[in-house]
Amino acid sequence: MQALPALLVLLIAGFVSGHGVHEQDPKLEKADYISRHMATEHHIDTFDLDSFFQLHDLNRDGFWDRDEIQAIYGVHHVYSQKKSRDEIEHQKKADHVVDTVLKSLDKNSDGKISPEEFTSAGYQGMPTFDDIGVEGHHYDVESEFFLHHEEQYHSTPETQTDESYIHPEDIEHFSHHDDIERQEYEREARYQGVSVDEAARAHDEPPVHSPSEAHQQEPMDANQAAAAPKPKIVRGVPPERLDPSVRYQSIGKDSAGQAEWGTGEQGYKQPKSPAERLRKNVPYKYKFRRSWGDF
Numbered sequence: 001m002q003a004l005p006a007l008l009v010l011l012i013a014g015f016v017s018g019h020g021v022h023e024q025d026p027k028l029e030k031a032d033y034i035s036r037h038m039a040t041e042h043h044i045d046t047f048d049l050d051s052f053f054q055l056h057d058l059n060r061d062g063f064w065d066r067d068e069i070q071a072i073y074g075v076h077h078v079y080s081q082k083k084s085r086d087e088i089e090h091q092k093k094a095d096h097v098v099d100t101v102l103k104s105l106d107k108n109s110d111g112k113i114s115p116e117e118f119t120s121a122g123y124q125g126m127p128t129f130d131d132i133g134v135e136g137h138h139y140d141v142e143s144e145f146f147l148h149h150e151e152q153y154h155s156t157p158e159t160q161t162d163e164s165y166i167h168p169e170d171i172e173h174f175s176h177h178d179d180i181e182r183q184e185y186e187r188e189a190r191y192q193g194v195s196v197d198e199a200a201r202a203h204d205e206p207p208v209h210s211p212s213e214a215h216q217q218e219p220m221d222a223n224q225a226a227a228a229p230k231p232k233i234v235r236g237v238p239p240e241r242l243d244p245s246v247r248y249q250s251i252g253k254d255s256a257g258q259a260e261w262g263t264g265e266q267g268y269k270q271p272k273s274p275a276e277r278l279r280k281n282v283p284y285k286y287k288f289r290r291s292w293g294d295f
Helices: 006-015 026-030 033-041 049-055 066-072 078-082 087-105 115-121 141-153 168-192 196-201 211-216 222-227 251-256
Strands: none
Touching (some): 033 049, 066 087, 087 115, 168 196
């Protein structure tokens, strides 16, 4: 694997923790796609065209192929998939994006883009496809919600109250989590032979008793103890149900000890956690999924 230039490594290291300050800039609405993509997806505002090209050359072969062009625009991200009627329409959208980019940048018509072809076109060389729902997302849905909505609208205690989560994105996000919980309760209900409501109540927090109440309770004899209802097991809150600010609060610390992609014990293993996805030089093909379950 070719080593990334020192400039690109410094850019990634210097700006990966600078979330949430660029996306609210109104100038980005009229910015070229390259600048807007780097600011909103990578939170980097100081870079050159060579750095952009190498950052998105996922297989490090010195060219952009069709898959890499699709990745730059987040064509197969779940947000983009939701805006396609079916798989056939989505494939047409993917082909339209790639063909348009190749027509603009591929001067020798070899079906791929070289660094020279890309840099010669300048910052205005890459077209935008916002009208068809291709917005350049790289990360999973939970991370995208946190980066593009939670940080922008719910980054202070005053904006994290129950009354604050009223945006359409909030409603969709929490509805998705409600669906996940409901499916979990249905599985537990089938396994335990109880109703879904009973399975859901098992997850409620147990009542808190004061020490004085505990001393007032009379001891039970053996028969009473045998007849007493058995306490239900209450599971801890799973990660997907945690608030994003809590779930990801230690991601920076956890990722600091991760070895560079291709080195250490993890080597080239596929990342499975948010911290592992922040390993230096991890290809972006591991940061989005091609799932058709949403159609």
